[in-house]
Amino acid sequence: MPQITLTFFIEIIGTIAFASSGALVGIGRRMDLFGIMVLGVTTAVGGGIIRDVILNLMPPTTFRYPVYMATAALTVLLIFMVIRLRPDIMRTHFFNVYEQVMNVLDAIGLGAFTVLGINSAITAGYGEYRFLLVFLGVMTGIGGGVVRDMMAGETPYVMRKHVYATASIIGAIVCVLLWMWKLTSLNTAMLIGGGLVILIRMLASHFRWNLPRAM
Numbered sequence: 001m002p003q004i005t006l007t008f009f010i011e012i013i014g015t016i017a018f019a020s021s022g023a024l025v026g027i028g029r030r031m032d033l034f035g036i037m038v039l040g041v042t043t044a045v046g047g048g049i050i051r052d053v054i055l056n057l058m059p060p061t062t063f064r065y066p067v068y069m070a071t072a073a074l075t076v077l078l079i080f081m082v083i084r085l086r087p088d089i090m091r092t093h094f095f096n097v098y099e100q101v102m103n104v105l106d107a108i109g110l111g112a113f114t115v116l117g118i119n120s121a122i123t124a125g126y127g128e129y130r131f132l133l134v135f136l137g138v139m140t141g142i143g144g145g146v147v148r149d150m151m152a153g154e155t156p157y158v159m160r161k162h163v164y165a166t167a168s169i170i171g172a173i174v175c176v177l178l179w180m181w182k183l184t185s186l187n188t189a190m191l192i193g194g195g196l197v198i199l200i201r202m203l204a205s206h207f208r209w210n211l212p213r214a215m
Contacts, residue, residue: 006187007119010194012071014112019044019072021105022148023079029152033080039148040076043109045069047143051117051136055124103205106145106157106164111197114141114168115175115190122179122186130176137172138165141197163204163211171197 022043026036045062052060062068117140118133126132142158142165149156158164175193178184184192203209 006190007116010112010190011068011116014109014116015044015068015071016075017105017112018047018109018144019075020079021102021109021145023076024102024105025148025152025154027080027083036080037073037076039151040079041069041072042151043144043148044072044075045144046147047113047117047140047145050143051120051140054136054139055121055126057120057124061120100205103201107167107198107201107205109144110141110164110168110201111171111194113144114138114171114197115194116140118172118175118179118193119186119190127180130180133176134169134172137175137193138168141168141172163200163209166211167197167200167204170200 019040022040023036025043026039029035031039045068048068049060049062052058052062114137117137120140121127121129121133121136145164146156146158171193174196175189178189178192179186183189
């Protein structure tokens with residue numbers, strides 16, 4: 001099991017947030033427990049697996065430390081049991097906040113995993129490659145959500161919702177620059193970068209900011 005550090009704490013928060021969003025998508029698509037579990041766990045660990053494959057960290061962290069997959073599975077099971085025992089929640093006014101809940105969970109997961117991708121690349125010895133750091137941060141942040149939406153038969157969230165990937169890119173760039181210019185420690189840069197991602201996502205959701213479309 002990995003040491004309990006700030007990075008581990010951020011990983012657990014991101015895992016719970018993304019697992020929750022995946023579970024809610026599965027429930028909304030009326031999947032059974034297995035489908036909901038697969039969707040929730042894949043959302044939580046998908047981005048990290050993509051990151052580790054790119055960095056050639058084999059086997060990926062998810063398989064070396066089962067705590068992440070176990071956390072995701074327990075989160076999904078808890079949400080499933082709550083909805084199973086109180087199905088009226090999905091038929092009452094509580095369901096009207098579904099989109100807001102998804103936005104919050106996705107924002108937290110996106111911010112957490114964006115900076116975790118950067119941290120993993122630096123730890124692996126690629127700290128001098130700025131573009132790689134930003135790229136891996138964004139891929140770690142959006143990867144699980146893209147896989148989730150494709151498995152659920154939906155257009156990936158990243159391609160249609162309120163400056164999703166853009167928030168990740170901005171947060172990743174800020175995190176990398178703060179660290180490379182030695183303005184803060186890496187941990188502080190991660191907190192600032194991740195917080196910025198969450199802030200941009202929440203503001204974009206509230207004010208309905210979108211990138212321009214062709215039609």
